[in-house]
Amino acid sequence: VNDARRTRLLALAERLGTPAFVYFPDAMRARVAALRRAFGGAFAVAYAVKANPAAGVLAALRGVADALDVSSAGEIDRALAAGWPAASLGFTGPGKRPAELEHALDVGVGEIVLESLDEALALDALARARGVAQRVLLRLAPDHVPAGFGDTMSGKPVAFGVDEEELPRVVPRVRELRGLQLVGFHVYSGTQCLRADAIAANWAVHTRLFRTAAALARIEPERLVLGAGLGIPYHDDQQPLELAAVEHAAAATVAELRAAFPRARLSLETGRWIAGEAGVYLTRVLRTKDSRGTRIGICDGGLHHHLAACGLFGMVLRRNYRLANVSAPPGPPAGTFQLSGPLCTPIDVLARAVALPRLEPGDVIAIECSGAYGATASPVGFLSHPPPREWLVRGDGGSVDDVLDANALPE
Ligand SMILES: *Cc1c(COP(=O)(O)O)cnc(C)c1O
Numbered sequence: 001v002n003d004a005r006r007t008r009l010l011a012l013a014e015r016l017g018t019p020a021f022v023y024f025p026d027a028m029r030a031r032v033a034a035l036r037r038a039f040g041g042a043f044a045v046a047y048a049v050k051a052n053p054a055a056g057v058l059a060a061l062r063g064v065a066d067a068l069d070v071s072s073a074g075e076i077d078r079a080l081a082a083g084w085p086a087a088s089l090g091f092t093g094p095g096k097r098p099a100e101l102e103h104a105l106d107v108g109v110g111e112i113v114l115e116s117l118d119e120a121l122a123l124d125a126l127a128r129a130r131g132v133a134q135r136v137l138l139r140l141a142p143d144h145v146p147a148g149f150g151d152t153m154s155g156k157p158v159a160f161g162v163d164e165e166e167l168p169r170v171v172p173r174v175r176e177l178r179g180l181q182l183v184g185f186h187v188y189s190g191t192q193c194l195r196a197d198a199i200a201a202n203w204a205v206h207t208r209l210f211r212t213a214a215a216l217a218r219i220e221p222e223r224l225v226l227g228a229g230l231g232i233p234y235h236d237d238q239q240p241l242e243l244a245a246v247e248h249a250a251a252a253t254v255a256e257l258r259a260a261f262p263r264a265r266l267s268l269e270t271g272r273w274i275a276g277e278a279g280v281y282l283t284r285v286l287r288t289k290d291s292r293g294t295r296i297g298i299c300d301g302g303l304h305h306h307l308a309a310c311g312l313f314g315m316v317l318r319r320n321y322r323l324a325n326v327s328a329p330p331g332p333p334a335g336t337f338q339l340s341g342p343l344c345t346p347i348d349v350l351a352r353a354v355a356l357p358r359l360e361p362g363d364v365i366a367i368e369c370s371g372a373y374g375a376t377a378s379p380v381g382f383l384s385h386p387p388p389r390e391w392l393v394r395g396d397g398g399s400v401d402d403v404l405d406a407n408a409l410p411e
Contacts, residue, residue: 001324001366009280010326012393013364016403018284019301020389023052023371023406025060027278032065035268038243039254044267046090046225049075051271051372052279054406056392058082061274067110069269073100076109081409086110090225090269092139092186094159101126105134111223113137113186115161120174127179137186137223138162138174140209148198149190150231151314160188164209171216185213188227188269194241199229200249207257214261221264224257230273234369235319241273272372279371281306281388282326283350285363286342295337297359302341302348305388307378309350309367310341320351322368331357339365343383 001009012022035045044066049058053075058068059082068079071093079089087110094115096104101123104112114120114136127134139161145152153160162170175182187206193199206226214221233240247254257266283301290296303310311318323339333355341348350367380387390406404410 001326003330006324006326006330006366009282009324009366010364012391012403013282013284013326013366016282016389016391018282018364019299019305020282020391021279021305021370021374021406022282022391022393023054023057023275023279025057025278025392025394028057028060028274028371029064031274031278032061034243035270035273036066038247039250042254042258042266043226044265045274046267046269047274048269048271049079050376052275052374053078053376054390054392055082055409056404056406057275058084059410060392065274067267069271070109073103076104076107080107090137090186092188094161098122098126105130105132111135111137111183113139113225114174114180115139115159117162117170117173120170120177120180124177124179133179133181135183136174136180137184137225138171138182138213139186139188140164140167140213142187142189142205142209144205145190146198146201146205148193148195149202149229150192150194152190153188161186164212167209167213167216171213175217175219182217182219184221184223184225184264185210186225186227188225189229191227191229191270192231192272193229194231194233194238196241196245196249199241199246200253202229203250203257204253207253207260210257211260221261223267224261224264225267225269228268228270228273230268230270232272232276232369234321236322274372276369276372279369279374281309281367281370281374283341283365283367285339285359285361285365287361288359295335295359297337297339297363297365299339299341299350299365301388302343302350303345303378304341304343304348304380304382304385305378306350306367306370306374308373309370310347312347313373313377318349318352320354321370323351323354324366324368325356325359325363326366327360327363328357334358342385
C-alpha cells in the first residue's frame, strides 16, 4: 500500500466506521473495459453476479459489461432492479428449481444455461406450455482442467454441466426439444488461475468441446461463453496476471474460435477478476492480547463478514490475504502478528504470522482483494453480529458525495 492509498483508506475507515467493505466502481469498470479491448475485441464480457451482487455494483457495471451471469431467481431480480435488461442475463446453476425456471421465462431472461438433460426436459415442458421457444445454452463439463487453476470443477464428479463423455447422448436430445432453441454452449470449469499459459490451454479445451458439441447438435452457434478462469493476486508472493500475456498465449485459440464460429458472439465470463481487486475490507483492532510469544489483534471484523480471507471458502491452504495496518506510518516490521475476529471460535482468524510495522488497539487493518466473494460469501448470521456495511466509493472518495451505500440503488 503506498502512502496516499494508506491515508485514504484510513480516512474512509474514520468516516464510515468499521467493519466495512469499500468498493471502487471506477476500478471495476476499468477492468471490464480492458477485457473488452483485449484479444482484438474478440470477446464480450459477462460479469458473474455471485462475486458481488451489491445493487450499486450491478448498477455501476450496467452499460459497461455486456451481460450478467445470474445463478438464482434472487440474482435475476437484483439484476432487473439495477436496470439490466432481462435479455442480457444468462441463467446458470445446477439446481434451478421449477419456480426459478418459470420466473426466468416470465421475465424474459435472454439465455438459460442448461446443466443437464433433465433440466432441459423440465424447461422444455414449461416453455411449450407458454407457447415459446426459449433460447438456451448447454453447459459442457470437460474431462480435465490444465494444471495452474486454484479452483477446478472438472475431471472429477461434478454437479455442473453435461460431462464431456455424455455429449453424444445428450446434445442431440436437447437439440430436438421444440420448447428450446439451442443457440450455443457454455464452459466454466476452473478459476483463480494466474498463469497465462494455463488459461490459454483451458480455452483450447473449451474450443475443442465447442466443436464437438456444435457438430453433434448440427448448429452454427450464435453464442459461446468461456468461463474465463482469470485469477487475482490474493497473497504477497503472487504476481498479477498480465492480460497481454494471456493475449499472447491464447492468440492461436482465439483465432481458431473466430474462424470456426464466425457467427458466434464470444464471451468471457468472470466475477473476481472484475470486482476482486476493486474492494477492501476495513476492520479495527479492538484490543490486543500477548499470548505465548505472539501478539494477537482482536478485530471488529472476522469470518462472519469475510470467510474467504480466513481461508475457509474452498481454499486448500489457509494463507494470508494481502493486508496493511493503515494506521501505522510505513516502516520496517516490528514483528509478526495474528489477527483474529470477534467470534467465539478458533477458526475466526484473518491472518497468521503477518509482518506489520506495529499492532495496537485502534489500528485499522485494510484487507485487499475483498471486492469479490466477501460479504456475499460469508455466514453473516453467525453469532448475531451486525452485517457488514458495504460502501461504494467513486473517484478518490474525497468528498461526501462520492460515498454511497453499496446496497442502495442509485437514483
Ligand atoms: C462463479 C462463476 C463465475 C465467476 O467465477 P470467478 O472465479 O469469479 O471468475 C463464472 N461463471 C459461472 C457459471 C460461475 O458459476
